[in-house]
Amino acid sequence: MGIFVRVILFYFVVTSVHAQEQISLQLLWKHQFQFAGYYMAIEKGFYAEEGLDVSLKEFDFSVDLVGEVTSGNSQFGVGRTSLLIDKNAGADVVAMFAAYQQSPLMLLSRKDSGILLSSDLKDRKIMITNDAKKVGEIIAMLLQAGITISDFEQQQHSYNVQDLIDGKTDAMASYISNEPYLMDQQGVEYNIIHPKDYGFDMYSDILFTSREYIEKNPEIVDKFYRASMKGWMYAFDNISETAQVIFDSYNSQGKSLDALVFEGQELKKVAFDNDGNFGTLSVNKFNEMAQVYLITGSIFLGYDFSDFVYRPPVMSFVSVRLN
Numbered sequence: 206m207g208i209f210v211r212v213i214l215f216y217f218v219v220t221s222v223h224a225q226e227q228i229s230l231q232l233l234w235k236h237q238f239q240f241a242g243y244y245m246a247i248e249k250g251f252y253a254e255e256g257l258d259v260s261l262k263e264f265d266f267s268v269d270l271v272g273e274v275t276s277g278n279s280q281f282g283v284g285r286t287s288l289l290i291d292k293n294a295g296a297d298v299v300a301m302f303a304a305y306q307q308s309p310l311m312l313l314s315r316k317d318s319g320i321l322l323s324s325d326l327k328d329r330k331i332m333i334t335n336d337a338k339k340v341g342e343i344i345a346m347l348l349q350a351g352i353t354i355s356d357f358e359q360q361q362h363s364y365n366v367q368d369l370i371d372g373k374t375d376a377m378a379s380y381i382s383n384e385p386y387l388m389d390q391q392g393v394e395y396n397i398i399h400p401k402d403y404g405f406d407m408y409s410d411i412l413f414t415s416r417e418y419i420e421k422n423p424e425i426v427d428k429f430y431r432a433s434m435k436g437w438m439y440a441f442d443n444i445s446e447t448a449q450v451i452f453d454s455y456n457s458q459g460k461s462l463d464a465l466v467f468e469g470q471e472l473k474k475v476a477f478d479n480d481g482n483f484g485t486l487s488v489n490k491f492n493e494m495a496q497v498y499l500i501t502g503s504i505f506l507g508y509d510f511s512d513f514v515y516r517p518p519v520m521s522f523v524s525v526r527l528n
Contacts, residue, residue, distance in 0.1 A: 228252075228429060231262045231279040233270055236455040238382065238440075238468035239410065240283065241447050242304065246436025248450050255428035263457060271296050274415055280422075281414045281429060286407045286494050287339055293495075293508045297416040300491075301430055301515040302484030304410035304437065307401050307475040308342060313369060313379040316394035320376060323398055324350040329375040330358045332368065340378055342400035342407045345497040349403055382471040386464050407494055408486070409475075419515070430517050437483060441476060444469035486514045 232240050243261060246252050252259045262268075262279060271291045274282040275298065284298075286308070292298055312331070314320035320329065323346050333340055344354070360374055366384045369377045370393050377384065381397065388395045400407065412433060419426050440447040448465035460468075478485040491510045498504035 226257050226425060228257050228259045228281070228425070229262055229279040230259060231268065231270060231273045231282040232264050233283045233285065233410070234264045236261075236263055236451065236457045237460060238448065238451060238465050238472060239304075239309075239380075241440035241451065241469060241472075242433060242437030244436070244450060244455055245440045245443075245447055246432050248454075249436065249439055251432040251435045251439075252429070255432045257425070257428055257432065259429075271298060274298065274413065274418075277415075277418075280418055280425075281412060284411050284413050285339060285409060286411065286491075287341060287498075287503075288411055288413055289491060289495050289508075289510065289513075290498055290503045292510065292513055293498075293504050298413050298513075299416050299419060299515050300486055300513055301412040301414065301426075301517075302434065303408035303486055304412070304484070305472065305475045306408065306478050306485060308407040308409040309380040309382050309472065309475060310340065310342065310407075310409065311379060311381055311397050311399040312343060312376045313366075313384050313388070314376045314396045314398065315369060315372075316396055318375055318396075320398070321396050322350070323347055323352070323403060326350070326376060326398075327352050327356050328358075330360055330373075332360045332362045332374045332377040334362050334378065335359075341497050341501050341503060342405040343378060345405050345500045346398075346400045346403045348500055349405075381475075382468040383464075385471075386467045405497055406490075407497070408490070411486075414515075423518075426515075427518055430515070434484060437476075440469070441473045441483075444473065488514055 230243060240261070247259055270282050270284050271288065273279045275296055288298060288300060312326070320326060326347060333343065362378065366377065366379070366387045368374050370388070370391060376398070385395060385397070414426060445466060448462055448469055451465050452460070452462045477483055488510055491513060495504055495508055495510065499506070
């Protein structure tokens with residue numbers, strides 16, 4: 206009996222130790238459905254089942270997303286395809302999966318503005334961030350139309366769609382899952398000018414970590430990867446429940462429940478590849494995306510992304526393309 210008790214105690218001690226593995230994930234924006242899979246991996250206990258105690262760090266403008274991870278302040282981060290620029294510049298980061306196969310980022314204009322195409326934006330006012338690498342596909346789309354940065358008035362982004370509605374700007378960098386909903390709520394018709402319609406098809410919201418962390422903690426990385434994938438699959442299979450969780454527990458932006466459901470429905474449309482797989486990554490597609498940054502002058506010839514994609518030991522929940 207004594208041996209049995211000691212075995213049981215040992216089991217609970219070991220379980221307790223594993224449950225205390227502290228992990229932090231740096232997000233690239235404020236809490237919303239955009240990061241739903243990570244919320245649900247916490248709420249449904251998927252991380253806990255893997256012995257992980259995960260905290261989420263909401264974005265603020267003082268954060269260097271890549272530096273946060275490579276410095277070890279966070280073990281994982283969510284980044285844009287501008288990770289290619291950081292990788293090319295020497296940051297030894299590894300992409301684990303893409304939450305979105307197509308970037309939700311686009312330009313939004315009022316329907317009554319007559320701005321229907323990227324070529325219509327010459328000499329117009331555009332709200333867009335100063336950091337071109339965050340919006341590389343938009344800059345490339347404009348360059349393709351013969352519009353350089355000097356050919357439009359770049360305005361500081363207010364992140365307030367009311368400025369577009371009130372005519373303070375002609376076009377605004379927006380997410381298909383956010384600003385169109387707000388326009389609909391006010392009965393304002395709009396046009397979406399999306400880079401994918403011009404041949405610039407980008408991943409978005411890429412989960413990444415540092416190669417050093419993978420080499421030192423391969424089991425933890427695999428556990429985080431596996432649990433995160435389960436969280437995402439659950440979130441998109443249960444959009445209404447997930448929206449309620451975000452509304453109740455992660456609603457720092459004060460969104461309505463209806464807005465969160467809309468966001469989930471729109472993001473689900475761009476989350477899966479043509480074969481219905483979630484999280485797919487392809488080195489070939491990264492090389493194609495690098496062409497966008499060649500156009501914008503953010504990457505130069507000689508880049509090598511052959512070791513950029515994470516190779517999980519367990520392929521249960523994602524198709525990772527290494528072609």
